[in-house]
Amino acid sequence: xxxxxxxxxxxxxxxxxxxxxxxxxxxxxxxxxxxxxxxxxxxxxxxxxxxxxxxxxxxxxxxxxxxxxxxxxxxxxxxxxxxxxxxxxxxxxxxxxxxxxxxxxxxxxxxxxxxxxxxxxxxxxxxxxxxxxxxxxxxxxxxxxxxxxxxxxxxxxxxxxxxxxxxxxxxxxxxxxxxxxxxxxxxxxxxxxxxxxxxxxxxxxxxxxxxxxxxxxxxxxxxxxxxxxxxxxxxxxxxxxxxxxxxxxxxxxxxxxxxxxxxxxxxxxxxxxxxxxxxxxxxxxxxxxxxxxxxxxxxxxxxxxxxxxxxxxxxxxxxxxxxxxxxxxxxxxxxxxxx
Amino acid sequence: xxxxxxxxxxxxxxxxxxxxxxxxxxxxxxxxxxxxxxxxxxxxxxxxxxxxxxxxxxxxxxxxxxxxxxxxxxxxxxxxxxxxxxxxxxxxxxxxxxxxxxxxxxxxxxxxxxxxxxxxxxxxxxxxxxxxxxxxxxxxxxxxxxxxxxxxxxxxxxxxxxxxxxxxxxxxxxxxxxxxxxxxxxxxxxxxxxxxxxxxxxxxxxxxxxxxxxxxxxxxxxxxxxxxxxxxxxxxxxxxxxxxxxxxxxxxxxxxxxxxxxxxxxxxxxxxxxxxxxxxxxxxxxxxxxxxxxxxxxxxxxxxxxxxxxxxxxxxxxxxxxxxxxxxxxxxxxxxxxxxxxxxxxxxxxxxxxxxxxxxxxxxxxxxxxxxxxxxxxxxxxxxxxxxxxxxxxxxxxxxxxxxxxxxxxxxxxxxxxxxxxxxxxxxxxxxxxxxxxxxxxxxxxxxxxxxxxxx
Numbered sequence: 001x002x003x004x005x006x007x008x009x010x011x012x013x014x015x016x017x018x019x020x021x022x023x024x025x026x027x028x029x030x031x032x033x034x035x036x037x038x039x040x041x042x043x044x045x046x047x048x049x050x051x052x053x054x055x056x057x058x059x060x061x062x063x064x065x066x067x068x069x070x071x072x073x074x075x076x077x078x079x080x081x082x083x084x085x086x087x088x089x090x091x092x093x094x095x096x097x098x099x100x101x102x103x104x105x106x107x108x109x110x111x112x113x114x115x116x117x118x119x120x121x122x123x124x125x126x127x128x129x130x131x132x133x134x135x136x137x138x139x140x141x142x143x144x145x146x147x148x149x150x151x152x153x154x155x156x157x158x159x160x161x162x163x164x165x166x167x168x169x170x171x172x173x174x175x176x177x178x179x180x181x182x183x184x185x186x187x188x189x190x191x192x193x194x195x196x197x198x199x200x201x202x203x204x205x206x207x208x209x210x211x212x213x214x215x216x217x218x219x220x221x222x223x224x225x226x227x228x229x230x231x232x233x234x235x236x237x238x239x240x241x242x243x244x245x246x247x248x249x250x251x252x253x254x255x256x257x258x259x260x261x262x263x264x265x266x267x268x269x270x271x272x273x274x275x276x277x278x279x280x281x282x283x284x285x286x287x288x289x290x291x292x293x294x295x296x297x298x299x300x301x302x303x304x305x306x307x308x309x310x311x312x313x314x315x316x317x318x319x320x321x322x323x324x325x326x327x328x329x330x331x332x333x334x335x336x337x338x339x
Numbered sequence: 340x341x342x343x344x345x346x347x348x349x350x351x352x353x354x355x356x357x358x359x360x361x362x363x364x365x366x367x368x369x370x371x372x373x374x375x376x377x378x379x380x381x382x383x384x385x386x387x388x389x390x391x392x393x394x395x396x397x398x399x400x401x402x403x404x405x406x407x408x409x410x411x412x413x414x415x416x417x418x419x420x421x422x423x424x425x426x427x428x429x430x431x432x433x434x435x436x437x438x439x440x441x442x443x444x445x446x447x448x449x450x451x452x453x454x455x456x457x458x459x460x461x462x463x464x465x466x467x468x469x470x471x472x473x474x475x476x477x478x479x480x481x482x483x484x485x486x487x488x489x490x491x492x493x494x495x496x497x498x499x500x501x502x503x504x505x506x507x508x509x510x511x512x513x514x515x516x517x518x519x520x521x522x523x524x525x526x527x528x529x530x531x532x533x534x535x536x537x538x539x540x541x542x543x544x545x546x547x548x549x550x551x552x553x554x555x556x557x558x559x560x561x562x563x564x565x566x567x568x569x570x571x572x573x574x575x576x577x578x579x580x581x582x583x584x585x586x587x588x589x590x591x592x593x594x595x596x597x598x599x600x601x602x603x604x605x606x607x608x609x610x611x612x613x614x615x616x617x618x619x620x621x622x623x624x625x626x627x628x629x630x631x632x633x634x635x636x637x638x639x640x641x642x643x644x645x646x647x648x649x650x651x652x653x654x655x656x657x658x659x660x661x662x663x664x665x666x667x668x669x670x671x672x673x674x675x676x677x678x679x680x681x682x683x684x685x686x687x688x689x690x691x692x693x694x695x696x697x698x699x700x701x702x703x704x705x706x707x708x709x710x711x712x713x714x715x716x717x718x719x720x721x722x723x724x725x726x727x728x729x730x731x732x733x734x735x736x737x738x739x740x741x742x743x744x745x746x747x748x749x750x751x752x753x754x755x756x757x758x759x760x761x762x763x764x765x766x767x768x769x770x771x772x773x774x775x776x777x778x779x780x781x782x783x784x785x786x787x788x789x790x791x792x793x794x795x
Contacts (some may be wrong), residue, residue: 130770
């Protein structure tokens with residue numbers, strides 16, 4: 001049946017490329033948003049952001065354990081979602097503590113962005129030590145609740161296809177939570193007074209100060225928003241895969257790549273960049289052989305794996321895209337700079 | 340404190356610290372630390388040239404270190420003739436296609452005006468380049484990697500003495516830095532940091548996964564040495580005599596012949612290890628001195644003054660007719676070449692090349708700490724930073740374990756809190772590093788040995 005071949009190919013693609021890329025892209029987009037908001041308002045590239053992500057996730061895991069031992073759970077949803085708000089509060093408080101004790105000094109001195117960036121490297125070291133000290137460097141899974149929404153086997157039997165489609169509940173949760181977070185963030189930035197003053201401060205600091213905007217308030221709000229976004233991103237990533245401090249640290253570069261590709265400092269750019277990086281990582285390393293076997297007549301069947309880059313380079317793809325964007329269009333897809 | 344006195348005092352303290360390790364742990368440990376300190380200092384000088392002289396934030400130190408290490412393998416390992424015979428042609432052809440495609444791409448990029456033609460040509464070149472390379476490359480690497488995979492499975496190297504690799508590493512790292520610099524040096528400072536960080540990860544990915552070139556994560560071990568082996572020393576007449584003469588009084592005090600012989604044997608084994616490390620230290624130290632001398636010369640030349648002028652005020656220097664980009668490119672290449680040398684020296688010292696061990700924390704950010712804490716803009720400061728930070732990095736572990744033992748002093752042996760504290764002692768060193776950096780930036784932003792401001 002000619003028709004079935006086509007549907008099989010599409011299901012295959014959805015299962016191995018579109019669904020995973022959509023959920024990874026949503027996680028990356030949230031993380032990148034937090035990076036870009038720090039960049040836009042506080043004006044430096046925060047190298048510690050990936051470690052804030054592991055800190056927030058660690059806090060969530062600890063609260064999850066607490067809830068589990070108290071017998072509290074969220075039914076079919078993972079307990080981590082209940083723990084998330086508490087973890088966000090802890091992370092935001094710790095962010096503010098670090099800001100008071102470290103960053104605020106350089107802000108008063110009006111230091112160069114590069115100095116703040118080096119300072120963030122110091123914070124990165126300390127956060128890594130704190131996270132490893134509290135929870136250890138090992139891999140941890142903290143997912144509970146219902147694992148699948150659509151299972152490959154059921155899908156196959158139901159539709160009578162050769163290929164199955166799996167949708168994990170974490171993937172659906174990721175996309176929904178990310179959408180909600182993004183919409184509320186854009187609403188906050190565009191419609192509320194605080195959001196508007198944040199944008200004004202980011203656009204022109206002096207002018208904003210003249211119009212009576214309290215800079216300290218803006219800084220506090222920025223760290224809180226950043227903590228909300230980064231903790232949520234970290235928890236979604238951890239639910240989907242697992243939590244390991246070193247893996248989280250490695251997400252720093254995809255985050256930066258997404259921010260620059262999208263246009264650094266621009267929230268819409270961050271979202272676009274996150275999805276661009278995620279989709280290219282997965283589409284470029286997927287072996288399309290089976291896909292073409294379904295689509296093409298037998299005589300044209302490909303002999304190789306039909307893979308653009310070997311999966312060994314999955315990690316390097318975001319940087320390759322980053323380098324290409326830096327050469328071709330250094331301002332990114334959406335011209336960035338202000339939030 | 341008087342700035343003139345800072346350097347002697349700092350180095351004196353460093354010497355005392357190393358001597359303490361020598362007396363309390365052993366001289367062999369102290370010498371191993373010193374060897375790595377010297378290599379770290381050379382890397383720090385490379386970074387200092389870029390940051391302290393030129394104001395360039397290169398976060399790709401790790402990449403250049405790995406390139407240096409790879410060069411050490413490619414220069415010193417014996418060539419695998421069988422692999423070259425069977426698959427050399429394929430590799431060479433794919434290399435030629437690769438170079439041709441890149442040249443064609445550059446040509447199209449620069450010379451074709453019409454956007455549509457340009458884009459079509461670019462896509463065509465990439466597609467045909469990939470197909471061409473895949474045709475030769477895939478089968479060849481399969482052949483290469485199947486030849487004695489447990490021992491070699493790669494193309495091997497040139498079979499030259501490893502010491503040549505130090506010079507060649509500088510050239511290789513410099514060439515790569517030229518390409519990277521061309522791409523990234525027009526960017527603003529923090530973009531440059533992110534871009535170089537990313538590129539260094541690409542370098543590591545290539546070294547890790549291109550097994551035909553570097554054996555990848557299977558590592559290359561047993562590289563030859565520029566200094567004698569311990570076992571050779573233990574069997575050579577002159578070394579035995581030397582050890583006997585140095586320890587004359589110790590040996591004289593012992594009466595019985597057999598215990599005298601036992602002691603002599605122990606002494607020979609100990610001293611051969613120390614002798615080898617001393618040889619390395621001598622070699623490394625001469626390289627350090629040479630690089631330090633040349634960097635000082637460059638710093639005080641008109642060229643060095645121009646670089647600092649550019650660093651301090653780009654617009655003014657540009658108005659004076661200096662080509663900022665070209666100068667930045669020069670200093671980027673020179674600094675990276677120095678880091679490459681240090682990378683080759685590191686692999687020489689280890690005697691093996693382990694791509695899996697290159698982590699940004701260890702090879703990029705720690706080097707940055709050395710430069711900033713030592714004093715950016717001052718080469719002596721970088722040398723001190725290299726010694727000091729490496730020393731702390733190594734000694735932090737026993738110290739943290741001691742500290743944790745103290746914290747957990749009152750607890751039972753199998754108390755879970757005590758076990759946790761001791762188990763996480765290793766992570767304290769990250770904390771110490773971060774704290775040192777933050778404290779230095781806050782209270783000593785010019786570093787331990789600050790840059791000398793020359794006034795005329």
